[in-house]
Structure formats: structure tokens, C-alpha cells
Amino acid sequence: MLASGASFVGVNGLVRWLGTDLPAPQAAFLRFGFGLLFLLPSVWQGVRRGVTPGTLPLYAGRGAVHTVAVVLWFYAMARLPVAEVTAIGYLNPVLVTLGAVVFFGERLALRRVLAVGVAICGALIVLRPGLRELGSGQLAQLGAAFCFAGSYLFAKRLSQTEGAAMVVAMMSLFVTLGLLPLALLVWVPVTPVQLAALALVAVFATVAHYCMSRAFAVAPLTVTQPVTFLQLVWATLLGALVFGEGVDGFVLLGGGVIIGAISYITWREARLKRGVVTPAAGATGD
Structure with a gap:
């Protein structure tokens, strides 16, 4: 998760x-075109x-929703x-939680409502x-958060019947196709340096998702989820040291509050799942 977070910050910094x-x-x-090349097999x-x-x-x-999300995110990231x-962006899992209630009928207990x-x-x-x-940047990133949440809900539905590799590959294919006409409408000349930077963005994004998948495979979410807060720390350092952006205490405080709520939801759901599969005290012998 540390490597995943660092890679995502690399994506943000390049964009x-x-x-x-x-x-x-x-x-x-x-x-996404470069990313699709990696996923062609x-x-x-x-x-x-x-x-x-x-x-x-x-x-x-999912491709349509994700297409809108990435356009809004690129717009916000540049501004x-x-x-x-x-x-x-930490709002994404919160919106996914609410979407699961609306679209999948999942129960929202009082603790989750409070979180x-x-x-x-x-x-x-x-x-x-x-x-x-x-400004338009904040509004665009809020829109991106909602659209990314919608994309994750589509992915959750697809994961019931489809493999993870297929879900990711098809998303990349549909998003690339969805972005093509939008890109052609506003196309401007691209320099080799810009192409190289966007190829590196695709590399960082691929590494980030791979590392995240490996972390989820070997550690519970209660361990991996709080580590995502470090992305905010690294992003703050990157903005301050590389781009000369001031350190906004409100952003750090608000981000910490959001990730704390997400971590609580994750911890609570993990405990409930353990309660289903863990034998009651005294039910097993030595």
C-alpha cells in the first residue's frame, strides 16, 4: 500500500x-491509450x-461513467x-457506501450513517x-468523485460474474473508445515530452493498481485502508517542494477526518464479517 500510494502521487504530480x-x-x-497497450493481452x-x-x-x-470521471479529474488536477x-478524492469510498445502499439494497447501520x-x-x-x-476545479473534482463512485458500483456488479483482469481490461477498452471522440474535438499538437510524461502516468497507474491488488491479497482492509492517508501527506510534500504550493491546514484536517471515517467503516465491517465465520467462545477444543 505504501508503494501504491507513492505511485498514485506520481500520477498526480505528472498530470x-x-x-x-x-x-x-x-x-x-x-x-488510457498507453494503459490499453499494457493490457492488450x-x-x-x-x-x-x-x-x-x-x-x-x-x-x-461503466466505460461511460468512468470516461466522464477521468476528464473531470484531469481538469481538476491541472488547476x-x-x-x-x-x-x-477520499470521498469516493463514502459515495460507494451510499450507492451500495441505493442500488444494491445494503443495510446502512447507525454507526455507518454517523461515519x-x-x-x-x-x-x-x-x-x-x-x-x-x-472554483471550477473544486466542482470538477467533486463531480469526478461521484462518477468514480458510480464506476466502482458497476465494477462491484460485474465482479459477481467476471474475473478482475477482464473487468479492468474492458474498462480500459471502453474508456479509451469513449475518450477518443472527445479528444478529437479539442486536439492540439503534442510534444514528445508530453507523450513521454503521459506514458509514465500510465506506468505509475498500472504499478499503483497492481501493488494495491497485492496488498489486498495478503492483508486485511483494516490494515491497508489507514495507510492511504499517507497519500495526502506525500501529495502535500510534493505540492510544496516541487510546485511551490502552500500547505493548507484545512485540507490536511479535512482529509484526515474523511480517512478516519473510512477507516472506521472498514474496521467495523471487518469485525462483522469475522463474527460470522469465527466460532463462538468454547465452540472449539484445544
Whole structure:
């Protein structure tokens, strides 16, 4: 998870460094185009094997939502401090929790309701509406958080019948196809340096997701989830040392509140799952 977080910060830093010279749809298309090259073997295997009946609309729906999400994220990343984008992005799992209640009928216990409320308070600390003007960057990142949450809900539904490699490969394929017409509408000349930077973004993103998958395979979420808070620390250091961005105490405080609420939800759900599979005291012998 440490390596995953560092890789995600590398993604953020490179996109922040690219700035606004490339339109967001074009930059996102090039990033996903390079990522699709890495996943071509998985895509080819999926095409040869064929998709499960009834899943194609789900793949297409996820691709559409994720396409909007990455365009909004690229737009926000080029205009906001790295730490602020990272902090607002912590809302994703909170929104996924609420979406699971709405779309999958999952029960929302009182403790989870309170934790979600605390996380929303954390987001308000970061955004500070009424105390400062919310610009297009903040609004874009909020929109990205909602859209990424929608993408994860599609992925959760697909994971019931599809393998993880297939889900990731098909997402990359549909997002690349979805970004292509948007990129062509705003296309500007690209320099070799910009292409190299976006290829490196794709490398960092691939490494980040691989490391996260490995962490989830060998450690419980109660261990891995709190480590994601370090992304905010690294993002703050990156913004301050590389881009000369000021350290915003409200962003750090709000991000900490959000990740604390997420960690509590994760810990609570892990305890409930253990309660189902762990024998009662005295039920087993020595």
C-alpha cells in the first residue's frame, strides 16, 4: 500500500506538471491509450473468450461513467493543489457506501450513517463553502468523485460474474473508445515530452493498481485502508517542494477526518464479517 500510494502521487504530480497545455479529454485519452497497450493481452483474451451474456451493457455503462470521471479529474488536477485533489478524492469510498445502499439494497447501520456524516463534514472542511469561492476545479473534482463512485458500483456488479483482469481490461477498452471522440474535438499538437510524461502516468497507474491488488491479497482492509492517508501527506510534500504550493491546514484536517471515517467503516465491517465465520467462545477444543 505504501508503494501504491507513492505511485498514485506520481500520477498526480505528472498530470499537475503537464498543467493546462493539453485539453483534459486529450490528456486522458493519451493516458488510457498507453494503459490499453499494457493490457492488450488481457483484452485479446477477453475478446476471444467472449463476454458473459448480459454484461455488455454493464461494461458500456461503466466505460461511460468512468470516461466522464477521468476528464473531470484531469481538469481538476491541472488547476488545484495536489493535496486538495487527493483530499476530495477520499470521498469516493463514502459515495460507494451510499450507492451500495441505493442500488444494491445494503443495510446502512447507525454507526455507518454517523461515519458517513463525519466524512461529509471532513469534505466541508476541505471545501469551506461560504468561506471561499468554489472554483471550477473544486466542482470538477467533486463531480469526478461521484462518477468514480458510480464506476466502482458497476465494477462491484460485474465482479459477481467476471474475473478482475477482464473487468479492468474492458474498462480500459471502453474508456479509451469513449475518450477518443472527445479528444478529437479539442486536439492540439503534442510534444514528445508530453507523450513521454503521459506514458509514465500510465506506468505509475498500472504499478499503483497492481501493488494495491497485492496488498489486498495478503492483508486485511483494516490494515491497508489507514495507510492511504499517507497519500495526502506525500501529495502535500510534493505540492510544496516541487510546485511551490502552500500547505493548507484545512485540507490536511479535512482529509484526515474523511480517512478516519473510512477507516472506521472498514474496521467495523471487518469485525462483522469475522463474527460470522469465527466460532463462538468454547465452540472449539484445544
